[in-house]
Amino acid sequence: MLVRARRKARYQVQMPMTSLIDIVFMLLIYFLLTTNFMVEEGIKIKLPQARAAAPQTEETITVIVDAQGRAFIGEEEVPLPRLFDRLKQKIGSREDELVVVRADRAVILNKAVKVMDIAKAAGAGRLCLATEKDF
Template identity: 85%
Template sequence: MLVHARPKARYPVQMPMTSLIDIVFMLLIYFLLTTNFMVDEGIKIKLPQARAAAPQTEETITIFVDSRGRAFLGEEAISLDRLFDRIKEKIGDKEDELVVVRADRAVILNKAVKVMDIAKAAGAGRLCLATEKEL
C-alpha cells in the first residue's frame, strides 16, 4: 500500500504591521511638534513689516489700533478717554509692565502715537510697537 504525503496548507505571507504603525505614529508626533499653533487675537489688522522683527514671548497688555484709528483693549472697542483708566487698572502696581501697541499699517501715525502716549501716562514701564517679520 502506497501512502502519499498530504501537502501542508500554506500560510499567506503577511507584512509586519507593527513597524509600519510605529513609523506612522512617529510622523504624527513630528508634525504635531513642528506645527505652529499660534492663535491671533480677534481684531483684523495688518501689522507694519520690519526686517529685524523678533518674536514676543513675554505676557503683555495688548492694545489694538485698527485702520480707522479705533482702539481695542482685548476685543472690546474703547474710546481714548476711557483707555487711560482701563490701562491704569490693568497695570495696577506693576512698575515694569510691557504694553504692546498693535497698530494697522494703514492707520495715521498720530493715532498710534496718541495710544502710546496714553499708555505711558497710565504707568506703562515699557512700550512696544508690534511689527511682523518681512519676508
C-alpha cells in the same frame, strides 16, 4: 557514530517596526499641519513689516489700533478718553509693565502715537510697537 538531534532555533518575538514608524510619521504630519492653522483671533489689522522683528514671549497688555483709529483692549473697543483709566486699572502698581501697541499699517501715525502717549501716562514702564517679520 552518535546521532544528535539538532536544536531548532527559537523564534524571537519581534515588534513590527514598520507599523510603528508609519504611526509616528502620521502623528508628526498631523501636528505639523494643525499648528499651521492655529491663528490668533481678534481684530483684523495688518501690522507694519520689519526685517529685525523678534517674537514677543513676555506676558503683556496689548492695545490694538485698527485702520480707523479705534483702540481695543482684547476684544473690547475702548474710546480714547476712557483708555487712560482702563490701562491704569490693568497696569495697577507694577512699574515695569510692558504695553504692546499693535497698530494697523494704514492707521495715521498720530493715532498710534496718541495711544502710546496715553499708555505711558497710565504708568507703563515699557512700550513696544508690534510688527510682523518681513520675509
